Amino acid sequence: MTQTSTETKEAPAAPPRLLDNRQLRIAAGLVVVVGAAVALMYLFGGQPSGLLTQSLITGVLLGGVYALVSLGLTLIFGVLGIVNFAQGAMLTMSMYIVFFLATEWGLNLYLAAALTVPVMFGFGWLVQSTVLNRVMGDSTHERPLLVTLGLSLLIINVLLMVFGGRPVSVASPVEGSINVIGALVDVPRLIAFGGALAVAVALTLILRKTTLGLAIRAVAANDVGASLVGVNVKRIYAMTFGVGATCVAVAGGLMVSFTSLVPSAGEQFTTLAFVIVVLGGLGSIPGALVGGLFIGLVQTVGSLYLPGSGSLLLVFGIFLLVLFLRPQGLFGAKS
Known part of the structure; x- marks a missing residue:
């Protein structure tokens, strides 16, 4: 175990970090800068205030989905030290699973999304434990990057063979829109934003409050030291990749109702x-x-x-x- 862990990473990646006082100050400064920029746009931007408000609300909702996809990517990098170029393809894969369950089995969209989560977790676990774990000893990180890139191409082409290239969509069981400070917001987009925040909070609590989170942070900081105190490093790697796949599964399930679905969508x-x-x-x-x-x-x-x-x-x-x-x-x- 120790020998395998030693070969895995020469320089440990930074562990997934939570906010400290310095980062809180940075966040506050960013809020001030963005707020000032928004105020200037309302005063001197030359755009109707209603249109600008609509764009701001849409941007926040879209950003929540972006953040949900990125959470899995940053967690995988923080622990495994690799950039998963298959993240977008895994997102598309999760959306097609939801599409299949909703159209072929007649399941409710959000029930199909919930069933997709363990499927994608298992897929991520399998990919890490059977493929990526064999090439993570490469100190240049070239082979893991190429493997994830190849995985992306494989997923896209398999989806293309199975479902074809014609755009498809899934109707949301919850329709309509609500007024938010003067902007109309589609309910499915609002649900997707709420789901993104919920996953971010849950992931933060897991990393901070649970034994699993402690093990993940220990492996990210020093995999050799973690293995010496009894942490199963390979298992943590597989679980981390599985959690990263879970994040895109949630994102795919929440956004499939307002996304034109093609194999290259991700x-x-x-x-x-x-x-x-x-x-x-x-x-x-x-x-x-x-x-x-x-x-x-x-x-x-x-x-x-x-x-x-x-x-x-x-x-x-x-x-x-x-x-x-x-x-x-x-x-x-x-x-």
Whole structure:
């Protein structure tokens, strides 16, 4: 066990971090900056206030979904030290499972989403324990990255063979919209946002309050030391990857009702999730949540002023600026 753990990672990844006083100050500063920017847009932005409010609310809801996808990615990196390029494909896979259960078995959409969670957890566990664990001894991390990239291509092409390339959708059992400070919000999007917050809180409590969370943080900080005190490192790796797959399962189940589903639907989420994780700070759970909300706001509000792909250019521009000023990310610890 000790020998295997020693080969796994030469430099331990940063453990999944929770907010400390310094990070709380950063979060407060970010709220002030965003609030000032919003006030300036209302005063001098040249857009109708109703349209701007609608974009802000939509951005927050979209950011919650982004954050949920990113939570699994940052947890996997924080513990295993690899970037899972199959995260978006696993998201698509979970949405197609929900689609199959809802259309072929006639299950309620949210019941189908709940059943998808253990399926994706088992899939993540299996991938880590049978494939990734064999290549994690690579000190350059090239082989794990290539394996996750290959896994992404495999999932996408299997979905393409089974379901075809025609866009499909699943109707939500809860329809309608509600008024939120002057903006109309679709109920399924509001449920997805609430689910994202619930998962973020649950994941934080697990890491902070449970024996499993303590073991995860111990393995992330020092896998050799953790194995010496009796932690089954391989099991923690498999469970962590399974939890990362669970996050995308919840995200897929919650967003499938308002997403046009094609086998390549998750590819854009892989790129955005990576941006969010690096922006928030690699290994930081709160960073992924705040980063997701921030990117969602920038993308939707930016589309008012930069139509088409201009909003994505704005996202990547801010991303590069933050990395130039704070390379470790907003909530990352200095190396």
